[in-house]
Amino acid sequence: MQLTARCPSCQQSIRTEVSQATVELNCPSCNWTRPVVRTDLGHPKATRCLACGCPDLWRQKDFPQRLGLLIVGLGALLSTIAWAYMLPVVAICILMAFALVDFLLYTLMKDVLVCYRCQACLGDSAVDEDHPRFTLEVAERYRQEEIRLKNSMNPQS
């Protein structure tokens, strides 16, 4: 499966392919490594974050929001041009065509799992359809945990 994570040591992004044969993750920019826990890889679905071992992951579409906005924006622009040329039917057809493309792209996109703690992204062809989506409650729990962790590291602040 495809893993996109941020190196906890140097903050560089790491993109790598993790398989049953992968022994450890390593950062291309520094010396950070982390052994891959066999059970974290799941069978065949990932249950834990491979980068930090966090058991809470949310499911989302692997759809870049910017691309979606670009498609909608382009559709709106073209249809405005058609309106300007007094072609209302063409304008409406353009809008509908672009909305359809947007919808199709979204439906065809695969799901990915995102880690609540480190935001690592696990692209998996076999993401469970029943896997829970993002909830603010869990995200808040991890945010609090991070604040506590920071405070305990420098108690003066």
Ligand SMILES: [Zn+2]
């Ligand atoms: Zn690094």
Ligand SMILES: [Zn+2]
């Ligand atoms: Zn993580």
